[in-house]
Structures are given as C-alpha cells and as structure tokens.
Amino acid sequence: ELRAFMVETRAGAGRQITDYNSLVQTLGSLADFMRRREEVDRTFDPLQDTVSMLTRYEISLEPETVVLLEELPGMWTELKRFCFQLNETLLPMQTEEGRKIRVMEERFTRCVARFVGGWFIQRLPVQWVPDA
Numbered sequence: 001e002l003r004a005f006m007v008e009t010r011a012g013a014g015r016q017i018t019d020y021n022s023l024v025q026t027l028g029s030l031a032d033f034m035r036r037r038e039e040v041d042r043t044f045d046p047l048q049d050t051v052s053m054l055t056r057y058e059i060s061l062e063p064e065t066v067v068l069l070e071e072l073p074g075m076w077t078e079l080k081r082f083c084f085q086l087n088e089t090l091l092p093m094q095t096e097e098g099r100k101i102r103v104m105e106e107r108f109t110r111c112v113a114r115f116v117g118g119w120f121i122q123r124l125p126v127q128w129v130p131d132a
Helices: 002-013 020-056 063-122
Strands: none
Touching (some): 002 063
16 A cells, blocks of 8 residues: 555656646645645664564565565655655745746735725615724
C-alpha cells in the first residue's frame, strides 16, 4: 500500500504544470504527501525492528517482502526530497495565483459596492441609512 501511494504521489506531483488545473492537481498530490509524511516516517523504525525480531527467531519472510522492506526507506527518502524541492519550485506560482485571487476579490468588492450604493439603494421600497 505504501509503495502504491509513493508511486501515485510521484506521478501526481511529477506532472507537467501547464495551467491552473494542473497546478491545483499537483498541489493536491503534495498535500496528500504532507498529510501522510509524519505517519510514514514513524512507521519505518518499528517495521525494521519487527523484521529484525522475525529474523532473530528464524521466521522467514517472502523474498519480495524482504526486498520491499529494504527498498522502501530509500524510496521514501527520495520522494520526500523530490516533494520538498517541488514545493519550493511551486511557491512563486502559488504566490502569483494568490495575487490573482486577491485582484479578483477586490474587483468583486468594488462591483458590489457600486451595485449596493447605486442601483440597489435607489430601488429599495423603504428608506435605508447605512451605519456610520
């Protein structure tokens, strides 16, 4: 399950960013990674201890399980490095998208103020005095 998550996260975070939607999808993959990061980091030590104990008591594991347990920590470290570098790379894009949203919000606020202060107030069936 962890290996599948790592492959999926790498594919999602590694996609080419061509527009707003691909940026959002990539940030979603990074968010998924960040949510699981601490949990996975805490998992490796107990897992290695369990494998050591099983080996000590001569309980054999399937060869593919042993290989997977040997490969996963390195794969996870590489994925963490990739995601942190990608996060730094995407920071300017995130900042720009935030700026665009603030500009749209300011335009909307001005539009609503013109509507409320003009057409809407003139057509109210009752007298309205705004709080000062």
